[in-house]
Amino acid sequence: MTINSIGLTTLVLYLLATLHYLLFLVTKKDKIAIVGLYASRIGFLTNLLFIGTLIAKKGSVVLFTPKGVFSLLSISTISVFLYFSTKYKLHISGIFLTPWAALFSGIAVFSKGIPKDMFPVGVIGTTHIFSALTGYAAFMFSTIVSLLYLILDKQLKKKKFSIFYHKIPSLKLLENIIYNSITFGFTFITVSMFTGAIWSAKLFGTYWSWDPKQVLTLITWFIYAAILHLYISGKWNGKKLCYLSVVGTVLVMINFVGVNLIFKGVHSF
Template sequence: MTENNQKPSLPQHELLAKKTVFGTLKLSDWLFAALIAALALFAQTHVGHHMDGYETAILWGSVLIAVFLGWLFKPLRIFMPLSAALAYAAVALYQGNIGNGSHFLLKFFLSSQSAVMWQCTFVFLAWFAYLVGLALAVRKKSDSNILLTMGTAFAWISAFAGFTGLLVRWHESYLIRPDAGHIPVSNLYEVFILFLVITALMYLYYEAKFAMQKLGGFVFTFMAVVVCFVLWYSISRDAHTIQPLIPALQSWWMKVHVPANFIGYGAFCIAAMLGVAELWAIRKETQGKATWLPDSQAIEEVMYKAIAVGFLFFTVATILGALWAADAWGRYWSWDPKETWAFIVWLNYSVWLHLRLVAGWRGKVLAWWAVVGLLITAVAFLGVNMFMSGLHSYGTL
């Protein structure tokens, strides 16, 4: 008993002690929100004549999402406004004429294709820095070094260049044909660039949150493979050329369905690479050897969070796709090859989450499942476009 016959108070549980989201916000958070709202207002003022009511709603919905992401992951507060500013600089250099693309800054840095090539370059640089940094960390038995830090910096630059390139490409589509300008998510080339941006940003968030720089080599090995495909696709098929939208894609639904879909795809691909890392870590732990990777359970926790986020967005994208189908074709579902494989992907990860959360599965089986899930996702994302035909055949190779 303490003085005055009072019992000592018990410490408050951590979860109960947490404040609400709004209770943790500071002046800098609200200033960032005001900046994003101002940028959106500027966009609506200058290009509002190109937007209908649905697109205006998407614009302001995007503001809410951008503000939330900036509150969640602080580096995005610099990333998003700086990308918008650089894209606007490119717009100013064009001066309303696509023929001005020969300007030095546009030709080598700020045109959409130049920015995408810088993105591809820095994906390779990040991949190299992460792998060499990992080897150096293993040799010196350290958790970080200058090369791993450079890998993180290169990853940020790759995402920044890709995102800026997509914003500029959006403007270029209006310069080429004012009545047919469109958001750059209409073909495989454009969505692969979006995929690289989303995957890099999601990985950087998990890297910062869980302090796992050593896993960068796994994720960026896969991204380097994707870049090789993008370069081949661009050179052999002239895929980087901006084309008018086909009638099936002339819908505001595309602006919400496709980005949500590729957040899911990006998360699933990150999870697969983390699955490879976990299998490696489990093997070393089973042999009783020291592993240069984080603990396998820690890797699995990050993999679980990636799949959970991916599953949420993929579910939303599937629902949006069904609504788009009802609007375009008069029915919500037709078992088109793309729809069928999207359902298979959704079912695969729903079972994965059920086995982990309800059945309590852990370890090697779930890691292998995540790796195999990448193959299923690849069929839905790319295989359907290559080998099957249907209502979604407008994304063919």
């Protein structure tokens, strides 16, 4: 099938990027990291094409199938990575991000694309799912930068210096990136919650239905709101901010994977 071969190309490109970033970690050669960056960039384009052809062929309802969700998740992961790595020259984050993009696009290629229920999707539904997944990717990125922060902090404390010491610009910059990506993700999750409520009102006549995913998302939302509040007020920063960001992302993961496996409802696919 031609659509799946586009997906496969994307997967291969992301795997190529992953491989090169891992090689970069071992060999420390910048040129290898550049190959990884280009593979990610081209992968982003084929991923976009993949989603585009999927929607063109099956309609936007395809976004609510595992195939759609995971290809969206892989593209949002890679776009968040490309955005921040270009803006802050933080290519080393590719070591941690490209494997995830590869994993997601792999699941997308090998999973079903047949919609379970036929919801009328429309603009609101598409916005809902797009913003939710972009938010997840941004949170994931903040966690990965948090890991980089913890690594650099540890090396400064233990006085042991590896490639991370040489390639990470500074703790303060990482902190700014964590804050920025959390704000970014928080904005998108908020948008996703509002559009979800509006959509729900349209479909089922109620804004809120105590769906497990809704509840968990609300909890996550409050946690991130607290993180932002604590950071802006200057009470929590540095390592504490990093730990909180990791906790937030773990919750998001549970929310995303767990809810799907355990509960049956409008959010499982």
